[in-house]
Amino acid sequence: MVNTKTTLCGIELDNPVIPASGTFGYGSEFAELYDINCLGTLSMKGSTRDPRFGNPTPRIAECAGGMMNSVGLQNPGIDAVISTELPKLRKVFHKPIMANICGYSLDEYAENAAKMDKAEQVGWLEINISCPNVHCGGMSFGTVPENAAEVTRAVKAVTTKPVIMKLTPNVTDIVSIARACEEAGADGVSLINTMMGMAIDLRTRKPLLANITGGLSGPAVKPVALRMVYQVSQAVNIPVIGIGGITTAEDVLEMMLAGATAVEVGAANVADPFACKKIIDSLPAVMEKYNIQSLKDIIGGAH
Amino acid sequence: MKQGLFKILENKELAPDVHQLVLEGDTSAIRCAGQFIDIRLDGHFLRRPFSICDWTSSTLTVVYRTVGKGTAELSEYQTGKTVELLTGLGNGFDTTVSGDKPLLVAGGSGVPMMYALAKELIAEGKQVSAVLGYRTAADVFLANDIEALGVNVTITTEDGTLGIKGFVTDAMQDMDYTYFYTCGPEAMFKAVHRIAATSGQFSFEARMGCGYGACMGCTMETKNGYKRICKDGPVLVREELIW
Numbered sequence: 001m002v003n004t005k006t007t008l009c010g011i012e013l014d015n016p017v018i019p020a021s022g023t024f025g026y027g028s029e030f031a032e033l034y035d036i037n038c039l040g041t042l043s044m045k046g047s048t049r050d051p052r053f054g055n056p057t058p059r060i061a062e063c064a065g066g067m068m069n070s071v072g073l074q075n076p077g078i079d080a081v082i083s084t085e086l087p088k089l090r091k092v093f094h095k096p097i098m099a100n101i102c103g104y105s106l107d108e109y110a111e112n113a114a115k116m117d118k119a120e121q122v123g124w125l126e127i128n129i130s131c132p133n134v135h136c137g138g139m140s141f142g143t144v145p146e147n148a149a150e151v152t153r154a155v156k157a158v159t160t161k162p163v164i165m166k167l168t169p170n171v172t173d174i175v176s177i178a179r180a181c182e183e184a185g186a187d188g189v190s191l192i193n194t195m196m197g198m199a200i201d202l203r204t205r206k207p208l209l210a211n212i213t214g215g216l217s218g219p220a221v222k223p224v225a226l227r228m229v230y231q232v233s234q235a236v237n238i239p240v241i242g243i244g245g246i247t248t249a250e251d252v253l254e255m256m257l258a259g260a261t262a263v264e265v266g267a268a269n270v271a272d273p274f275a276c277k278k279i280i281d282s283l284p285a286v287m288e289k290y291n292i293q294s295l296k297d298i299i300g301g302a303h
Numbered sequence: 304m305k306q307g308l309f310k311i312l313e314n315k316e317l318a319p320d321v322h323q324l325v326l327e328g329d330t331s332a333i334r335c336a337g338q339f340i341d342i343r344l345d346g347h348f349l350r351r352p353f354s355i356c357d358w359t360s361s362t363l364t365v366v367y368r369t370v371g372k373g374t375a376e377l378s379e380y381q382t383g384k385t386v387e388l389l390t391g392l393g394n395g396f397d398t399t400v401s402g403d404k405p406l407l408v409a410g411g412s413g414v415p416m417m418y419a420l421a422k423e424l425i426a427e428g429k430q431v432s433a434v435l436g437y438r439t440a441a442d443v444f445l446a447n448d449i450e451a452l453g454v455n456v457t458i459t460t461e462d463g464t465l466g467i468k469g470f471v472t473d474a475m476q477d478m479d480y481t482y483f484y485t486c487g488p489e490a491m492f493k494a495v496h497r498i499a500a501t502s503g504q505f506s507f508e509a510r511m512g513c514g515y516g517a518c519m520g521c522t523m524e525t526k527n528g529y530k531r532i533c534k535d536g537p538v539l540v541r542e543e544l545i546w
Contacts, residue, residue, distance in 0.1 A: 022518065024517055053522065053524055057520075057522065058509075063348075067349055074529065218348050270512045270513040271513075273304070273389070
């Protein structure tokens with residue numbers, strides 16, 4: 001029997017597979033299809049203080065090897081998430097969950113983190129400083145090391161739960177951002193969020209996405225994600241969650257060898273509702289194929 | 304919703320750029336007309352959503368227009384090929400509110416789902432009429448099949464080459480109906496919404512990501528809040544539309 005367990009910021013996961021925020025809703029659509037307790041954990045759709053519709057549609061475009069989205073953080077607001085979605089999720093998912101939080105100001109990040117800190121179901125806070133689809137806040141906090149550190153400090157001041165900073169690849173040096181987060185007290189980092197891209201509609205001769213640009217995800221970004229996880233995990237001493245183009249158990253192993261303690265699966269959930277379950281089900285056999293007894297042993301093995 | 308493999312029994316052209324695909328597989332997840340399916344296409348990351356024209360316990364008929372690369376490739380798929388589907392997606396039409404004289408109003412690629420709906424309404428003993436709009440006589444498809452179900456069909460063409468010259472709304476003006484069901488392009492929707500004499504249901508098209516409510520890619524604002532076209536729709540009622 002191989003061992004698929006991994007430990008993320010002091011909490012043990014049955015396996016490293018975590019659906020990424022924004023690709024799994026609040027879990028209920030998937031719980032209708034299979035028992036989602038097979039997941040390591042799940043990262044909920046990102047919450048902001050106020051309800052958000054998000055960006056105008058169309059906000060999805062396919063491209064070679066993946067897709068782009070410009071959803072723009074649609075969510076019912078953090079109070080509704082806590083009062084409505086968390087109790088619904090408790091019925092179908094019995095493990096600690098990861099609460100993803102976004103904000104438009106330092107105060108909002110702190111306010112949202114303080115609210116999620118009180119939610120007993122929440123095991124980790126994942127702080128989104130990397131959304132490319134909102135015009136203020138979001139990614140603007142994640143592209144300058146000092147700004148990323150400020151958000152980290154503001155959130156750490158109001159919670160005792162592990163704080164994981166979700167980083168953007170749309171920077172010249174992601175390592176400096178990760179280091180700034182670590183120095184400011186972050187308990188982990190997750191990377192990468194989507195890469196800014198665009199699509200043109202030949203018939204209208206205009207950008208296909210109503211928001212003009214969108215975030216690229218899917219297998220196309222995996223090499224970039226592997227490279228960044230490899231670089232960041234060598235530079236910091238906190239756990240790294242690897243995100244970007246994971247669709248198979250083999251991808252999980254590659255990401256962990258690059259230095260990830262756990263992984264998030266994003267775009268694959270949009271293409272196949274059973275994506276995470278299929279990855280988890282096939283993980284033991286793929287580990288055996290590559291003579292891996294325990295996943296914990298291979299973290300950073302490629303360094 | 305169910306995921307399953309389907310075998311292509313037929314894939315033929317019905318009208319210019321319009322194809323009929325007949326598939327064999329488990330259709331038990333389909334509850335009612337107006338629901339849709341998602342087909343995985345070779346070499347494409349995202350699935351393609353299609354309305355359901357007709358189904359039995361083991362077959363499924365989809366009539367689709369080739370509008371882009373994915374549907375153009377699908378039109379080349381040969382009989383016997385296996386494709387992976389998600390079936391039973393979306394809410395579908397509610398026929399309990401139709402009254403005894405429902406009217407179906409459809410334009411272009413909105414026509415196919417009206418076949419399944421007409422079948423359902425006729426089986427419920429209702430007196431069904433339909434206005435089907437096309438650009439020109441050569442584009443007309445499925446009108447005879449819908450008529451053969453026992454539906455009183457009126458055709459409109461933009462150039463007057465068949466039926467009433469003009470748009471579906473030109474034919475709707477003088478009709479007597481208790482409720483309506485519609486699917487078609489947005490301009491048609493807005494015109495129908497403006498002139499319809501009764502309440503009704505609109506089946507929306509959208510560029511979708513997942514098709515099952517997870518990615519929030521196809522959300523629309525309504526009087527009843529934000530609705531995901533794939534999960535809370537594709538059918539919305541007239542009174543909740545903000546037009």
